[in-house]
Amino acid sequence: AELALKLEQAIEKNQLSLYMQPQMAMPSRTLIGAEALLRWHCDGEFISLAEFIPVAEQTGLILAIGDWVLEQACLMTAEYRRLGLVDLVVAINISPRQFLQSDFTARVEQLLNQYQVPPSAIELEITESTIMDNEQTGILVLNQLKSLGVSLAIDDFGTGYSSLAYLKQFPVDKLKIDRSFVRNIEHNLDDQAIVLSLCQMAKNLKLSVLAEGIETEPQLDILAQYDCDAIQGYWFSRPLKHEDFVRFSEKMC
Ligand code: G
Numbered sequence: 001a002e003l004a005l006k007l008e009q010a011i012e013k014n015q016l017s018l019y020m021q022p023q024m025a026m027p028s029r030t031l032i033g034a035e036a037l038l039r040w041h042c043d044g045e046f047i048s049l050a051e052f053i054p055v056a057e058q059t060g061l062i063l064a065i066g067d068w069v070l071e072q073a074c075l076m077t078a079e080y081r082r083l084g085l086v087d088l089v090v091a092i093n094i095s096p097r098q099f100l101q102s103d104f105t106a107r108v109e110q111l112l113n114q115y116q117v118p119p120s121a122i123e124l125e126i127t128e129s130t131i132m133d134n135e136q137t138g139i140l141v142l143n144q145l146k147s148l149g150v151s152l153a154i155d156d157f158g159t160g161y162s163s164l165a166y167l168k169q170f171p172v173d174k175l176k177i178d179r180s181f182v183r184n185i186e187h188n189l190d191d192q193a194i195v196l197s198l199c200q201m202a203k204n205l206k207l208s209v210l211a212e213g214i215e216t217e218p219q220l221d222i223l224a225q226y227d228c229d230a231i232q233g234y235w236f237s238r239p240l241k242h243e244d245f246v247r248f249s250e251k252m253c
């Protein structure tokens with residue numbers, strides 16, 4: 001309850017920020033995008049998302065927070081474009097409750113207009129379970145967002161229970177392979193088999209595929225062999241605060 005109270009004031013007190021984790025294309029290793037990751041700095045320390053996101057979901061505060069994230073991400077995307085990073089796509093995590101708000105697509109459209117950001121410059125990350133728990137509405141909202149022109153990615157792919165038969169009904173552009181499959185991939189033949197099949201399936205369904213949580217060169221080499229389109233992880237960069245991300249991107253160009 002105390003946490004909920006503090007969280008309620010986090011936005012006004014300016015305690016939230018978005019870090020950006022670079023995403024690179026394979027095999028060129030060029031910077032193509034960044035995932036916006038929320039950070040809450042409170043009383044001199046960072047509070048982990050694992051701790052406060054569930055509270056935010058339960059109390060409904062996630063709607064205000066999600067809206068702040070969406071606006072901040074659009075603002076930052078506009079700023080990157082001003083700095084010449086016009087091909088960069090900023091990926092934004094969308095919570096289940098946020099995704100199911102009846103005016104969600106309208107809100108996204110309004111913010112894109114307000115900040116003069118083309119829809120193709122942002123990507124919305126939605127988990128499998130968000131869609132599958134609300135199948136009818138989910139597919140409807142995905143289609144609305146698709147018509148708007150934003151890119152759509154399924155986050156944590158492989159951890160949910162969506163059957164492959166459903167996947168073809170989702171108008172999505174990208175699968176993000178969950179990092180639990182990558183963590184031990186150098187040593188684990190099962191993980192290799194799973195990730196290889198996910199990459200091949202994505203290719204056959206004409207979806208782009210990104211692997212998360214790449215921490216080592218051997219992991220990167222395996223994903224390159226599998227023809228994975230893009231990677232994200234500590235090997236390339238940790239999530240960076242705005243200024244550091246800008247510096248990072250300048251170094252990459
Ligand atoms: O960056 P980190 O490891 O702390 O993220 C932990 C989890 O929190 C991840 O599953 C990520 O998807 C989620 N997350 C990060 N940023 C946001 C955000 O802005 N909104 C929502 N809803 N979830 C986020």
Ligand code: G
Binds near residue numbers: 235
């Ligand atoms: O669930 P989602 O994919 O949105 O979560 C992304 C989370 O993964 C963030 O919390 C981010 O900080 C974390 N992350 C990103 N790259 C790596 C990595 O290489 N290793 C580990 N352990 N975590 C990572």
Ligand code: MN
Binds near residue numbers: 035093125155156
């Ligand atoms: Mn994500």
Ligand code: NA
Binds near residue numbers: 155156157176212
């Ligand atoms: Na993930």
